[in-house]
Amino acid sequence: MGNLENLMNTTTDETTNTGNLKKALLCAQAAIDKKAENVKLLDLTQISGFTDYFLICSGMSDRQVQAIADSVGNVLEVNGFKILSAEGFNEGRWVLMDFGDVVVHVFLDALREYYDLENLWKDAPKVKIPSEYYGVGASRLN
Helix, strand or coil: CCHHHHHHCCCHHHHHHHHHHHHHHHHHHHHHHCCCEEEEEEECCCCCCCCCEEEEEEECCHHHHHHHHHHHHHHHHHCCCCCCEEECCCCCCEEEEECCCEEEEEEEHHHHHHHCHHHHCCCCCEECCCHHHCCCCCCCCC
């Protein structure tokens, strides 16, 4: 079966989910490029009605949290995606960025443990971030 036939046999939901996954991976790569720690991508498509993916990552300082959030916002904007809302940037402790089908959480490392979103969403499957998304400076693979 050719690529065109595959596309024609793909449902709208599958096409949308593939596009949303690409957006989520773009967010992950932008965070990794700023040396985000412990980057996790959760697939919420089957358990949430408000978003498809959570990207959760950590920075070691308020400035790094802000730099990671800046990077994610800039990369998505350059690729034609609009942010719906963002909170926490000025404090640099927990930045929440809502891109609709992808929600990004950038935590100061100590706060991440306190809020423990991974445990709260433990039923969500983890998406493996491909190794090519990690540059030379990446500190921890997921």
